[in-house]
Amino acid sequence: MALETAALKVGTAVGERAVRTWLSARSTGESSSRPLIELMRARFPDHLVRRKAERQLDDIADAVTARVMKLCAHEFPGLGEDDRHVVLAEVRDTLTRADLSDRALLAADADPVRLAREVCRALPAPKDLGEAQSRLYEVVLDECCDCLVRVVRHLPEFQPRAATEMLGRLSGLGEQMSAMLERLPARTLEAPDGTDRDTEFRRRYLEHVSQTLDSLELMGVRVERFRPRTPLSVAYISLSVTAARTRAAHDAWHDVPDEPATMRVESALSQGHRMLLRGEAGGGKSTLLRWLAVTAARGGFSGELAEWNGCVPFLVKLRSYADRDLPRPEQFLDLTAGALAGLMPTGWAHRQLASGRALLLIDGVDELTGGQRKAIKPWLRGLLAEFPAIRVVVTSRPSAARSSWLDEEGFAPAFLERMTPSDTRPSSSTGTRPSAAARTCPARPSNCPWCRPASWRTSTTRRICARSPPRRCSPPCCAP
Known part of the structure; x- marks a missing residue:
């Protein structure tokens, strides 16, 4: 019974986050901190309509609870009921504290795997959990994120927000592309690969x-x-x-x-x-x-x-x-x-x-x-x-x-x-x-063109000697 109660709390936490996404303005910190009952009263002044919303919340909680109970029944059979209870309590606490607003969902591209990874990065598993408990914690958290994303995707308010997010990204992408194209070298017939090199x-x-x-x-x-x-x-x-x-x-x-x-x-x-x-x-x-x-x-x-x-x-x-x-x-x-x-x-x-x-x-x-x-x-x-x-x-x-x-x-x-x-x-x-x-000549003086009389030199040698004529060749050619 204690385990079912813990699983129900986890399911309720997922349902509440989904309803908050439904009722809240686009990812504002103020709406995320307001009590859920206040959000429902502000959105549904009519008592009967609010009752229907509450029943939908209960349905979401029940569906998530059933999936969590199935995981607890089949995963890690070596864990005792108390250990599983501790894990579910930690998952519920994480779901309550984590940023699961529509902004966070859109930043993760409404991908449950990426959303779960971001949640674990922001709120790591408690260190006092054992190895099997930590693994069960990750499995249950992944399942809860998957359920949350599936519910939020079907909310009527989510589609306009997703479209707005997409348009914003496209606008930013266009600016980035313009900046990148400005840095690229101009390509012409004479420079098909640019002139940067x-x-x-x-x-x-x-x-x-x-x-x-x-x-x-x-x-x-x-x-x-x-x-x-x-x-x-x-x-x-x-x-x-x-x-x-x-x-x-x-x-x-x-x-x-x-x-x-x-x-x-x-x-x-x-x-x-x-x-x-x-x-x-x-x-x-x-x-x-x-x-x-x-x-x-x-x-x-x-x-x-x-x-x-x-x-x-x-x-x-x-x-x-x-x-x-x-x-x-x-x-x-x-x-x-x-x-x-x-x-x-x-x-x-x-x-x-x-x-x-x-x-x-x-x-x-x-x-x-x-x-x-x-x-x-x-x-x-x-x-x-x-x-x-x-x-x-x-x-x-x-x-x-x-x-x-x-x-x-x-x-x-x-x-x-x-x-x-x-x-x-x-x-x-x-x-x-x-x-x-002349400085590098290894020849004997009799064979060295710079030591011969000027009349022996060719026109080319005379030209070189005229430019830089040595008085004597350096050793070993003409060492004194």
Whole structure:
């Protein structure tokens, strides 16, 4: 009998919480603290109607009591009646103190499992219960929450409240989506995946170009088991060019009073966006393009080329495409920065070219056959039509390209002159600094190009020595 009384109290607690949800305004703390009888009188002034509500409360209590008694009869048969009585008393106390308002139900999405979990989190089971008692406590509490949710779902007042809650959530969801969409990168045809990774990849790419292209092998220098190299940024010497006099745009390009026909290559490059640079083999065309790429990557231009700082260089060596199609913009990195090509954001090369801050360096027109050279102009014309603001320098030997070869594309021709004594004269700032190659030379003095007379050196070696001539090689080569 005591057990049935305890179970009835549990059922009554569930019924009262359901009726409170029915009678109360939407989840207000004031209505939840008012006595149930006051809520019923306020809602049902008529005595007969209030009697019917009370009978409905009794029906709910009886139904819950029957389910609780069935659980107590079949679950954990090893527990005595007193132990079960204690458990039911704790469940009733929890149901009385727990937040089971419609707000709590809606926060749990009217899910009895989630509601029971939240109740247990807010009001844990008493620690003085044994293991079997604690398990019975959880089972009975779960059953009571299930009964409560089932009853509340069918209350006529619950549906409008649930609809209001849903609309509120949808409104909040819309605001969250708007905030999230604002943080997402804009997607366009040129940037299908956004541009949020462009800056980081640009930094990685320029760093790669700066490191991998800043090296110059001293061609023509023979040292036993040693291939002399020196940093290009140290060895580079400014050369002279002569502007072509036969092109139609020559006058406009050099329309400056007293402008000489022969000038430093940096001065010639600064006067236009497109140049066809011709020169004999070994004259320094490829070295010049590598120096332009390295200096652009480091932002190290000064003087007349200072405005080139900030450009992204793309070096295209045509000899690598002698047996295949000329590269598309997304393939410009394949040879100079192949290790990074797989990391390049989609459309990154196109965006750099379209920005007008790209430097396209095309080396070696003469290294393609006559038939392959015919494809260069249409390829270059297509790039210029799509990216008209880019800076372009094309190099070739005179035998492969006349000075007027790219007139229609707006290229100003220039001819790279041979070095003069003034080019190879060491400056006071570098006259006593040994070159990097000399410092690491392991050769005997008789085989060392820096220890030989100047007449023995090749033009390339003279150029390097002019830039950073050593007085003597360091040990073990020329140790005193």
